[in-house]
Amino acid sequence: xxxxxxxxxxxxxxxxxxxxxxxxxxxxxxxxxxxxxxxxxxxxxxxxxxxxxxxxxxxxxxxxxxxxxxxxxxxxxxxxxxxxxxxxxxxxxxxxxxxxxxxxxxxxxxxxxxxxxxxxxxxxxxxxxxxxxxxxxxxxxxxxxxxxxxxxxxxxxxxxxxxxxxxxxxxxxxxxxxxxxxxxxxxxxxxxxxxxxxxxxxxxxxxxxxxxxxxxxxxxxxxxxxxxxxxxxxxxxxxxxxxxxxxxxxxxxxxxxxxxxxxxxxxxxxxxxxxxxxxxxxxxxxxxxxxxxxxxxxxxxxxxxxxxxxxxxxxxxxxxxxxxxxxxxxxxxxxx
Numbered sequence: 001x002x003x004x005x006x007x008x009x010x011x012x013x014x015x016x017x018x019x020x021x022x023x024x025x026x027x028x029x030x031x032x033x034x035x036x037x038x039x040x041x042x043x044x045x046x047x048x049x050x051x052x053x054x055x056x057x058x059x060x061x062x063x064x065x066x067x068x069x070x071x072x073x074x075x076x077x078x079x080x081x082x083x084x085x086x087x088x089x090x091x092x093x094x095x096x097x098x099x100x101x102x103x104x105x106x107x108x109x110x111x112x113x114x115x116x117x118x119x120x121x122x123x124x125x126x127x128x129x130x131x132x133x134x135x136x137x138x139x140x141x142x143x144x145x146x147x148x149x150x151x152x153x154x155x156x157x158x159x160x161x162x163x164x165x166x167x168x169x170x171x172x173x174x175x176x177x178x179x180x181x182x183x184x185x186x187x188x189x190x191x192x193x194x195x196x197x198x199x200x201x202x203x204x205x206x207x208x209x210x211x212x213x214x215x216x217x218x219x220x221x222x223x224x225x226x227x228x229x230x231x232x233x234x235x236x237x238x239x240x241x242x243x244x245x246x247x248x249x250x251x252x253x254x255x256x257x258x259x260x261x262x263x264x265x266x267x268x269x270x271x272x273x274x275x276x277x278x279x280x281x282x283x284x285x286x287x288x289x290x291x292x293x294x295x296x297x298x299x300x301x302x303x304x305x306x307x308x309x310x311x312x313x314x315x316x317x318x319x320x321x322x323x324x325x326x327x328x329x330x331x332x333x334x335x336x
Contacts, residue, residue: 001037003020003036003279004020005018006021007285007331010327011329012325018282022035022036023197023276024200025200025201025273025293026201026220028206030175030205033336034197035334037279039197040198041196041197042194043195043196043262044168044182044193045200045258046186046192047259048275049170049193050077050079050137051228052169052173053141053226054076054140055164055220055221058219058224058317059220060148062144062147063143063223065147070231072093073223075089075093075231076139077234078133080234081111081112081236082116082119082237083333086136086237087116088137088232088246091130094139097146105156106134106137106188108129109131112237113238132188134186137188137190141155142155144163156188158191163191167191172217174199180195181193186259197275197277201275202273203264204265204266204273204275205266206221206252207224208266208270225254229246241286241290245308245311252267254266261276261279261282262275262279263275263290266295272294272297272299274294276290285327287311287314288312291311296332297332314327
């Protein structure tokens with residue numbers, strides 16, 4: 001099955017562009033309930049996998065040993081803006097480990113938050129690895145490695161115990177055999193995992209309702225998802241859908257964006273998992289699709305829909321900040 005038309009990009013009175021893609025809605029028992037496009041499409045989850053990648057920090061005892069609070073654990077799941085609230089916390093975590101930002105192997109890029117980038121330029125400071133949106137995840141990986149007495153210089157490599165533990169978690173929670181997980185390299189240098197979209201949705205469903213797992217894993221999952229919802233500002237930051245969505249959901253749902261047009265949601269109340277992949281990889285289409293899926297599933301009340309309106313129908317603005325168009329979701333979910 002091919003991708004299906006999900007979002008129109010409207011400028012003036014004309015549809016200027018279209019975003020096509022795939023959606024899978026799965027319950028915690030693994031039943032595909034609704035879909036669009038191809039729910040079996042093998043998809044690199046990219047940063048949507050970060051909540052699963054954070055689970056070993058708790059399971060190994062590293063989070064307790066290094067006194068991770070909820071904001072620390074939430075940051076381990078983040079694709080953050082590089083605001084002070086994020087970079088200061090990264091440096092605080094590393095200081096507890098006796099490490100510095102040079103120990104992060106995520107590479108560098110300018111902070112996503114424009115004000116943070118401008119402040120660096122004005123101060124004449126170097127862009128260092130803590131500004132990478134994945135520095136929280138890498139700090140968590142280093143925490144696990146140092147707690148387990150493992151090498152630090154190669155923690156990001158596929159054959160390192162840190163990454164092998166993560167692979168086991170992903171295989172278990174997504175119900176995907178290890179030998180069927182496609183492996184690539186993510187933007188920050190660590191392995192990225194490709195699994196069918198419906199299995200990605202299942203991962204979030206089972207994290208939302210982790211009753212099928214042994215107590216140790218169940219507890220770790222609950223700590224990770226609770227941390228994301230308690231400190232959503234760590235997951236993204238100012239004016240980011242992940243943070244604003246979880247704040248509005250107020251402890252019921254957790255969500256995580258991934259590069260190349262991926263978005264995943266878990267709903268604690270229903271145990272549903274939702275996975276979205278925009279075929280052209282443009283992340284601007286993920287929030288309209290996510291909000292529309294939740295609306296069609298009756299998982300949002302009228303107040304929440306109103307609060308999420310600017311993510312549901314994002315405005316197009318010109319250089320004068322005048323509204324010249326918008327994105328509009330146009331699909332209806334199919335009962336599987």
